[in-house]
Amino acid sequence: MSHPAKYFSELIISGLQSVVGNRKVALHEPSFTGNEWLYVKECLDSTYVSSVGKFVTRFESDLTSYTGAKHAVAVVNGTAGLHLALLLAGVGHNDEVLMPALTFVATANAVSYCSAMPHLVDCNPENLGFFVEKTREYLSDTTEQRAGQCINKTTGRVIRAMVPMHTFGHPVDIEGCLRLAKDFNVQFVEDAAESLGSLYDGKHTGTFGQSGVLSFNGNKIVTTGGGGAILTNDEKLAKKAKHLSTTAKLPHAWHYVHDECGYNYRMPNINAALGCAQLENLPEFIAKKRNLFNKYYNCFKDKAGVSLVHEPEKSRSNYWLQTLELDIADEKEQNKILYAVNEAGFMVRPPWKLMNTLQPYRNVPAMNLDEAKRLATTLVNLPSSQGLLG
Amino acid sequence: MSHPAKYFSELIISGLQSVVGNRKVALHEPSFTGNEWLYVKECLDSTYVSSVGKFVTRFESDLTSYTGAKHAVAVVNGTAGLHLALLLAGVGHNDEVLMPALTFVATANAVSYCSAMPHLVDCNPENLGFFVEKTREYLSDTTEQRAGQCINKTTGRVIRAMVPMHTFGHPVDIEGCLRLAKDFNVQFVEDAAESLGSLYDGKHTGTFGQSGVLSFNGNKIVTTGGGGAILTNDEKLAKKAKHLSTTAKLPHAWHYVHDECGYNYRMPNINAALGCAQLENLPEFIAKKRNLFNKYYNCFKDKAGVSLVHEPEKSRSNYWLQTLELDIADEKEQNKILYAVNEAGFMVRPPWKLMNTLQPYRNVPAMNLDEAKRLATTLVNLPSSQGLLG
Numbered sequence: 001m002s003h004p005a006k007y008f009s010e011l012i013i014s015g016l017q018s019v020v021g022n023r024k025v026a027l028h029e030p031s032f033t034g035n036e037w038l039y040v041k042e043c044l045d046s047t048y049v050s051s052v053g054k055f056v057t058r059f060e061s062d063l064t065s066y067t068g069a070k071h072a073v074a075v076v077n078g079t080a081g082l083h084l085a086l087l088l089a090g091v092g093h094n095d096e097v098l099m100p101a102l103t104f105v106a107t108a109n110a111v112s113y114c115s116a117m118p119h120l121v122d123c124n125p126e127n128l129g130f131f132v133e134k135t136r137e138y139l140s141d142t143t144e145q146r147a148g149q150c151i152n153k154t155t156g157r158v159i160r161a162m163v164p165m166h167t168f169g170h171p172v173d174i175e176g177c178l179r180l181a182k183d184f185n186v187q188f189v190e191d192a193a194e195s196l197g198s199l200y201d202g203k204h205t206g207t208f209g210q211s212g213v214l215s216f217n218g219n220k221i222v223t224t225g226g227g228g229a230i231l232t233n234d235e236k237l238a239k240k241a242k243h244l245s246t247t248a249k250l251p252h253a254w255h256y257v258h259d260e261c262g263y264n265y266r267m268p269n270i271n272a273a274l275g276c277a278q279l280e281n282l283p284e285f286i287a288k289k290r291n292l293f294n295k296y297y298n299c300f301k302d303k304a305g306v307s308l309v310h311e312p313e314k315s316r317s318n319y320w321l322q323t324l325e326l327d328i329a330d331e332k333e334q335n336k337i338l339y340a341v342n343e344a345g346f347m348v349r350p351p352w353k354l355m356n357t358l359q360p361y362r363n364v365p366a367m368n369l370d371e372a373k374r375l376a377t378t379l380v381n382l383p384s385s386q387g388l389l390g
Numbered sequence: 391m392s393h394p395a396k397y398f399s400e401l402i403i404s405g406l407q408s409v410v411g412n413r414k415v416a417l418h419e420p421s422f423t424g425n426e427w428l429y430v431k432e433c434l435d436s437t438y439v440s441s442v443g444k445f446v447t448r449f450e451s452d453l454t455s456y457t458g459a460k461h462a463v464a465v466v467n468g469t470a471g472l473h474l475a476l477l478l479a480g481v482g483h484n485d486e487v488l489m490p491a492l493t494f495v496a497t498a499n500a501v502s503y504c505s506a507m508p509h510l511v512d513c514n515p516e517n518l519g520f521f522v523e524k525t526r527e528y529l530s531d532t533t534e535q536r537a538g539q540c541i542n543k544t545t546g547r548v549i550r551a552m553v554p555m556h557t558f559g560h561p562v563d564i565e566g567c568l569r570l571a572k573d574f575n576v577q578f579v580e581d582a583a584e585s586l587g588s589l590y591d592g593k594h595t596g597t598f599g600q601s602g603v604l605s606f607n608g609n610k611i612v613t614t615g616g617g618g619a620i621l622t623n624d625e626k627l628a629k630k631a632k633h634l635s636t637t638a639k640l641p642h643a644w645h646y647v648h649d650e651c652g653y654n655y656r657m658p659n660i661n662a663a664l665g666c667a668q669l670e671n672l673p674e675f676i677a678k679k680r681n682l683f684n685k686y687y688n689c690f691k692d693k694a695g696v697s698l699v700h701e702p703e704k705s706r707s708n709y710w711l712q713t714l715e716l717d718i719a720d721e722k723e724q725n726k727i728l729y730a731v732n733e734a735g736f737m738v739r740p741p742w743k744l745m746n747t748l749q750p751y752r753n754v755p756a757m758n759l760d761e762a763k764r765l766a767t768t769l770v771n772l773p774s775s776q777g778l779l780g
Contacts, residue, residue, distance in 0.1 A: 032434050040430060040660075044422050049615040049664065050608020076466055076616065079654035105637055105648045112651045115505070218440020218658070225439040225658030226466065247495055248750075254728055254739040258495045261502045261750045264469035268608070268615030270430075270664065274439065338644055349644040360638075360651040 053269030071238030078215030443659030461628030468605030522566030
C-alpha cells in the first residue's frame with residue numbers, strides 16, 4: 001500500500017471542499033426545477049392519480065422518444081421492471097441467470113422472484129460491469145449446448161439469460177454482450193436502472209437487449225418518487241409486459257377476467273406526472289453531471305493513488321454517480337476513509353457488497369470474482385447531485 | 391324469474407336519475423378537497439419524494455391513530471401488502487390458503503407469489519364475504535389436524551392461513567373467523583383492501599387478524615395513487631414487514647447488507663403525502679357514503695325484485711361501493727342490465743368473476759360455491775363516489 005487511509009481522507013475532503021465548497025453535501029439529490037409542480041397539480045386536479053391517466057401514456061411516449069426504444073412500459077419500480085423483463089425472457093423455475101456480482105441487490109432478487117438462481121460474473125475494470133471476455137472463457141469451460149440451450153455442466157441447470165448492469169451510468173461492453181448472448185444462446189436483458197441518458201455507440205442503453213429496465217427511484221438522475229420502465233423494440237413483449245403489469249386483465253367495460261397470474265406493477269399517474277417534468281430536464285441534468293465530472297477530474301487528476309472513473313470506450317455516460325478508485329489494499333482502509341469523509345459532512349459511499357457475500361446469495365454459482373472483490377474495496381462514490389454546482 | 395331485464399334496467403336508470411341527476415357518472419372517483427396539494431407541494435419542495443421522508447412516517451402514524459392498530463407499514467399497493475402479510479403468516483411453497491371465491495384477483499395472486507395455492511370458500515349472503523359456518527363444516531369433513539397443522543386430506547397440503555376479504559367495505563363475520571382460525575390452527579389475515587373506515591364490533595377491520603391489509607388504489611375511499619398498508623398489533627411482525635418491504639437492508643450509514651431476499655415494496659413519500667391529506671377527510675367521506683346509501687335505500691326500498699346491500703350485523707360499513715341485489719336468474723340477464731345502464735351514462739358493474747372461473751385458478755381446491763355463484767350474477771355495483779351528491 002502506497003499511502004495510509006489518512007492521506008486519502010484528507011485528499012478527498014480537500015478535493016470536495018475545492019469543488020463543492022465547505023458544506024454538508026448528500027450523495028445524490030433530485031432536482032425539481034422544471035414543470036414538476038405544474039404537472040403534478042394538473043394530475044391532482046384531473047383526479048386521475050392512479051392506474052388510468054394521460055401522464056402514464058405521455059411518460060411512456062416521452063421515454064420512447066428519448067431513448068429510441070420502440071416501446072416503453074412504465075412500472076412501479078426498477079425491481080418490478082427487472083422481474084417482468086426476466087419473465088418475458090422466459091426465466092423460470094430452476095433456471096440460472098448470469099449477472100454481475102457487483103450490483104444492487106434488486107438484480108439478484110428479481111431472479112429469485114422467478115424461482116431462478118443468480119449466477120455471478122466478475123467485473124470488467126474498464127467499465128465496472130459484466131466482464132464479457134472472462135465470462136466467455138468461463139462459459140466455454142463450464143457449460144455445454146444442448147437442444148439450443150446453455151447448460152451449466154456442474155448444476156445441470158439451464159442458463160436462460162444474462163443481465164449486465166450499467167454501473168453508476170457507465171455502459172458495459174454491449175457489443176461483447178450481444179455476441180456472448182448469441183454464441184451461448186442466452187437472452188440478453190439490460191439492467192439500465194442507473195444509465196438513463198447513457199449511450200453506447202450512439203444508441204441509448206437499454207435498447208440493445210431483448211429488453212432493458214430503467215429505474216426512477218429517488219436517487220436516480222430522474223425520479224418519479226418510485227418507478228421504473230421496461231424498454232423493448234418487440235411489440236409483442238411490450239404488450240405482454242403491460243398485460244402482466246396490470247394484473248393480466250383482459251380489456252372489458254365491466255368484467256374482470258384475468259388470463260394468467262399477473263402483477264400490480266403499473267406506475268400510478270401521479271408518479272408519471274412527476275416523471276414527465278423530470279424527463280424534460282434530463283439533457284440539462286446530464287450536462288451538469290458531465291460538468292461535475294470535469295471539475296472532479298481536474299481536481300484529482302494529478303493526485304497520487306487516486307483516479308476518477310471515466311466513461312468507457314464507445315460510450316457517452318450520464319455520469320450518474322461520480323466514482324474515485326483508490327489505491328488501497330482492503331476494506332478496513334476503505335472504511336476508515338469513508339468514516340472520515342462522511343464525518344467531514346460529505347456523503348460518500350462504497351459500492352454494494354458483492355452478491356455472494358449476502359446471506360440469501362451465499363451459495364449461488366459464481367466464477368472467479370477477483371476484479372469485483374478488488375473494486376468493491378477500492379471504489380468510492382462521491383457526491384453527484386446534478387444540482388451540486390448550482 | 392319475476393321480471394325481465396328491461397324492468398331492472400329502467401328501474402335502476404330512473405333510480406339513479408332521481409338520486410344523482412341526469413348526467414354521466416363514474417363508478418367511483420376520488421375527492422381531493424383538502425390538503426392534498428399543500429402536502430404534495432411540500433413534499434416536492436423538500437426533494438424527499440422517494441423512500442425517505444416525513445410523510446411516510448406520518449402516514450403510518452395517522453393510520454395507527456385512525457384504525458387503532460399498534461403498527462402500520464405503508465407499501466406500494468394492496469397486492470404487495472397481501473404478499474408480505476402472507477409471508478409473515480408463514481405461507482410458503484405448497485401451502486394452501488383459504489380465501490373467498492368472490493374477490494379481486496389480487497388476493498389469489500398474492501397467494502401464488504408465495505408459491506402457495508388458493509383454496510376457495512363460498513360467500514355468506516349476509517355480508518358477501520367468507521362463509522364461516524359453511525367453511526367450518528367443510529373443514530371438519532375434509533381436513534385433519536396433524537402436529538398442530540391443518541392438513542387437507544385430499545391434497546395432503548397444509549392449510550396455512552385464511553384471508554377473508556371485507557367485500558365492498560362490509561365486514562365479514564370476524565368473530566366467526568377468529569374462532570375458525572383458532573379451532574383449525576390456521577393464521578387469520580384480513581384482506582381489508584376495501585374496508586378502510588369500516589368497523590366490526592366497534593373496532594376497525596384489519597386489526598383482528600394477525601395482520602390486515604389496506605389498499606389506497608385510485609378507486610378506493612382514500613387514495614395515494616397506488617398504495618397499501620399492513621396493519622398489525624405485533625411489533626415483531628411490523629418490523630419484519632418494514633424490513634421485507636425495504637429490500638431487507640440492514641441499517642448502516644453506507645454499507646449495503648441485505649440479510650434475506652427482500653422486496654422493493656415501500657411506498658414513495660410523494661404518495662404518502664397524498665395519503666396524509668386524504669386521511670384527514672376520511673370521516674367526511676364515510677359520512678357522505680352513508681348518506682348516499684340512505685338516498686339509494688329510500689329510492690329502491692319499495693321496488694320489487696331489488697334490494698340494496700346494507701351493512702351486516704355488529705358492523706359499521708364504510709359503504710365503499712353501493713350494491714344492488716337483483717332477483718335475476720343468470721349472467722345473461724345481468725349483462726343486459728349492465729349494458730343498458732352503462733349506455734345510459736351511469737357506470738355500474740358486476741362483482742368480479744369467481745376465482746375458479748379464471749384461467750390461472752381453474753384447478754385450485756374449492757368447496758361448493760353456490761352462494762358465490764349466485765351473488766356474482768345477481769349483484770350490481772352502483773355509482774358510489776363520496777363526491778357524488780356534492
